[in-house]
Amino acid sequence: MPDAITTEALRKVYPAPSGRRRPAAGGPGGPGGIAPAVSSTRTSAAGIIALDGLDLSVRRGELFGLLGPNGAGKTTTIGILTTRVSATSGRALVAGHDVATAAVRVRQHIGVVPQRPNPDRSLTTVENLVFHAAYFGFPFDRANRSALELLERLGISDKADAKVESLSGGQQQRLMIARALIHEPEVIFLDEPTVGLDPKARLDLWGILREMHAQGRTIVMTTHYMEEADQLCERVAIVDRGTLLACDTPERLKASAPGGTLIEVTLDGPAERVVAGVKALPHVSRAEAHGDVLHAYSDRSGEGIPAIIAVAQGASRGVTNIHLTSPSLESLFISMTGRKLD
Amino acid sequence: MNAAPFVPDNRPPASPAAVFAALLRRDIRVARRELPSFLVRTIMQPVLFLIVFGYLLPKMGFLRADYSGALLPGIIAVSLTLSSVQSVALPMVQDFGFTREI
Numbered sequence: 001m002p003d004a005i006t007t008e009a010l011r012k013v014y015p016a017p018s019g020r021r022r023p024a025a026g027g028p029g030g031p032g033g034i035a036p037a038v039s040s041t042r043t044s045a046a047g048i049i050a051l052d053g054l055d056l057s058v059r060r061g062e063l064f065g066l067l068g069p070n071g072a073g074k075t076t077t078i079g080i081l082t083t084r085v086s087a088t089s090g091r092a093l094v095a096g097h098d099v100a101t102a103a104v105r106v107r108q109h110i111g112v113v114p115q116r117p118n119p120d121r122s123l124t125t126v127e128n129l130v131f132h133a134a135y136f137g138f139p140f141d142r143a144n145r146s147a148l149e150l151l152e153r154l155g156i157s158d159k160a161d162a163k164v165e166s167l168s169g170g171q172q173q174r175l176m177i178a179r180a181l182i183h184e185p186e187v188i189f190l191d192e193p194t195v196g197l198d199p200k201a202r203l204d205l206w207g208i209l210r211e212m213h214a215q216g217r218t219i220v221m222t223t224h225y226m227e228e229a230d231q232l233c234e235r236v237a238i239v240d241r242g243t244l245l246a247c248d249t250p251e252r253l254k255a256s257a258p259g260g261t262l263i264e265v266t267l268d269g270p271a272e273r274v275v276a277g278v279k280a281l282p283h284v285s286r287a288e289a290h291g292d293v294l295h296a297y298s299d300r301s302g303e304g305i306p307a308i309i310a311v312a313q314g315a316s317r318g319v320t321n322i323h324l325t326s327p328s329l330e331s332l333f334i335s336m337t338g339r340k341l342d
Numbered sequence: 343m344n345a346a347p348f349v350p351d352n353r354p355p356a357s358p359a360a361v362f363a364a365l366l367r368r369d370i371r372v373a374r375r376e377l378p379s380f381l382v383r384t385i386m387q388p389v390l391f392l393i394v395f396g397y398l399l400p401k402m403g404f405l406r407a408d409y410s411g412a413l414l415p416g417i418i419a420v421s422l423t424l425s426s427v428q429s430v431a432l433p434m435v436q437d438f439g440f441t442r443e444i
Contacts, residue, residue, distance in 0.1 A: 104355050122372045134364035137356025 002096055004187050004218040005058040005081060010090035012051040012076050012242075050076040052242035053090070058220060058235075060186075063213045065233030066222040067329070069337075073242040074222040075115065078191050081220070082112050095186050108136060111180030113190040117172035119164040125175055126151065126160040129182045136183035143182065150178040154208065170201035177208060188212065190221040194228060206232055226330040230254075236329065240337050253332055262331040265294040265308055266321035277311040284308075295334070383428075388421050 051073045058064045066074045079085030081094055083103040092099045095109035119128050126147050133143035151157040154174040159167055167175065173193065180188055190209075194202045209232060213219055223229055229236045230250045237247040246253055267274065271289035278287040278296050283304045286297040294312075298304045309319050325331050356364075373380055396413050399405045 108355050120368075122376070123368070127368075127371070131364060131368045134367070135356070135361055137360050 002093075003057045004060045004062070005056065005064075005092070005094050005220065007054055007056045007077075007081070007092040008090055010051050010054040010056075010077070010080060010092055011088045012049075012073075012080065012085065013088045014048040014050055016047040049242055051080075051087070051090075054239070054242065054244055056237060056244065056247070058187075058218060060218055061213075061216045063209065063219045063232060063234045064221070065229040065236040066220065066239055067224065067226070067229045067236050067333070068222075068239035069224060072239045074224075074239060075191055076242075077239070078112075078189050078220070078222060082110055082189055083107055108183070109186045111183065111185035111188045113173070113176045113180045113188070113193055115191040115195065117169070117176050119172060119175055119179070121164050124161050124163060125156065125167065128164065128175060129178055132179050133182045138183065146182060147178070150181060154178050155204075170197055170204070173197060173201070173205065174208075177205075181212070185217075187218040187220065190219065192222055192224070194223065194225065226333065230329050238329075238333060238336065245336050246332075250329060253329060256332065261298050262325040262334070263294075263296045263298055263305065263308065264321075264323040264325065265296065265312065265319055266323075267292050267294060267312060268318040268320055271317070273315050274312050274317055277315065278308055281307050281311065297331075297335075384421075384425060387424065388417050391417050391420065 054073070054077060056077075066077060068074050076085060080087045080092055080099060083099050083106050086100065094106045097105040097109070099106050119125075120131070123131065126144070129147035129150065130140060130143045133147065134140060138146075148157065148160065151160050154177060156167070156171050156174050156178075159171060164172065164175070177190075177193075180190075193209075194205055197205065206228075209219060209221070221233070233250065235248060236250050236253060238245040238253070246256075248256075265271075269292065271292055271294040274294055275287050275289050278284055278294065281304055283298045284296050285299060286295075288295045294308075296304065296308060305322060312319050392413070395405070395416075396410055400407065400409065
């Protein structure tokens, strides 16, 4: 069976900025519509390079995570795969259909949960679902039945006849998931689904995603939360500056992270003058200064800490905070890109 | 959620006519629900024009008596233009803008 999603050398260059906002579908600015950080996108004479030759393949029935900082090209990728953004060059197949030449076919096989809920505000909750299914050619009585069933499953059946405005953020998110499911799509895209949800709603959403996955649907989600990708996804692609840095299971990715445990030591002054001393310590494979924060990678989890503190005090720096990060996608990401996910 | 395994289907895309019918049905339902405000919005303006230009201004002597002959085509043209702007452009602006429904 072919893969659910294949992309080959996908490239997207947005026209050079002229004070105008980037297209809404590709705007990576997040909920607040903030412009992407300059450091995470590259500009050229032709414009902003959002994607620079991305090759991806997602197997059928897989829960796939796209991970990267703001502006890495995640939202643009989703935009191309959901036929809302046209690629500058390259090819993308979703459910066996080309997004450029068979966009209608593709749309029929995908469900999309957008970054921000965008329900039809003049309809009630259940009407939102019924009409969405009707746009895909489902008869009304059948759509109505499956809409009520979905609302029941997602725990918002008590809001079935309520106006969409009266729903809370988490409930609107569930409505968007129900809408993405109502026309029985094969592939479901979620663009930063947990941004702006409270911790409980987030855990609930994870449960919903796991159940959808258990049904055998292909799920592609973008996130910039490490632990989310780690706990939820079968395979994770790390994307930065429009290119694929790594793509594997979270376990194998973590195993490839260098230096084991990351020890973050916050000092009461610039950490530069401590770096050399810390580097010389046994167990420490790498040390870097990031302002007042010292990053030391140690192969033995906490043992090096007293030595590091001693070095810091020797350089007349007080230690204000110590944070240990066990080998994780986070430390891998930091080592790959040299910067943190925000 | 039930654990019924998902079976990918290969039904053909809905016909354009069916999609149009569904969209029309949605619009009719919304229009019916908002009927009072819809009527007020569409009827009030021509009626006000009629009162001001057809009754008040001639009575006050600002307009010649034969002005009312130009009134009917004028009101029709103005209502057509304004209501088409109101019913197409403004909702589009809204949907592309803050509600992001498109």
